[in-house]
Amino acid sequence: MNxxxxxxxxSLLVLLVILTGAIAITxxxxxxxxxxxxxxxxxxxxxxQIGEKNxxxxxxxxxxxxxxxxxxxxxTIPTKxxxxxxxxxxxxxxxxxxxxSSITIIFE
Numbered sequence: 001m002n003x004x005x006x007x008x009x010x011s012l013l014v015l016l017v018i019l020t021g022a023i024a025i026t027x028x029x030x031x032x033x034x035x036x037x038x039x040x041x042x043x044x045x046x047x048x049q050i051g052e053k054n055x056x057x058x059x060x061x062x063x064x065x066x067x068x069x070x071x072x073x074x075x076t077i078p079t080k081x082x083x084x085x086x087x088x089x090x091x092x093x094x095x096x097x098x099x100x101s102s103i104t105i106i107f108e
Contacts, residue, residue, distance in 0.1 A: 034098035035064045041097035042072055042105070045090045070100050075108040082107050 039062050050057045058077040065071045072094060087105050094103050 034100060038064060038070075038072065038094040038098035038100060038103060041093040042074070042090050045093040046074065046085065049085050049089070069102060069104055071104045071106055073106050073108060080107055 043059065043062055046059060046062075050059075057080065060075040060077050062072065062074050065073060072090075082105065084107075091103050091105055094100070094105075
């Protein structure tokens with residue numbers, strides 16, 4: 001009976017080491033940066049605004065470029081312009097989430 005407890009304890013210890021290593025490696029290679037947070041916050045706000053409209057809009061892509069200022073480029077199907085959305089709300093959410101001082105939003 002004592003040997004079964006010892007094996008269970010050793011198995012648990014090995015599992016703990018493996019999980020700790022997996023978490024450390026995953027955290028090292030999959031970091032969350034300001035860019036990721038800005039895109040996520042902007043997409044969430046954009047989806048909220050799309051939900052308030054009575055039409056089908058597909059977000060094809062959202063990307064960030066940093067030359068020379070931080071620019072958030074949004075591409076939708078059908079093509080929408082900045083007049084179709086509340087850019088102030090999207091920009092504010094993205095700036096708050098990412099801690100960028102300014103973000104410009106462009107629709108392609």
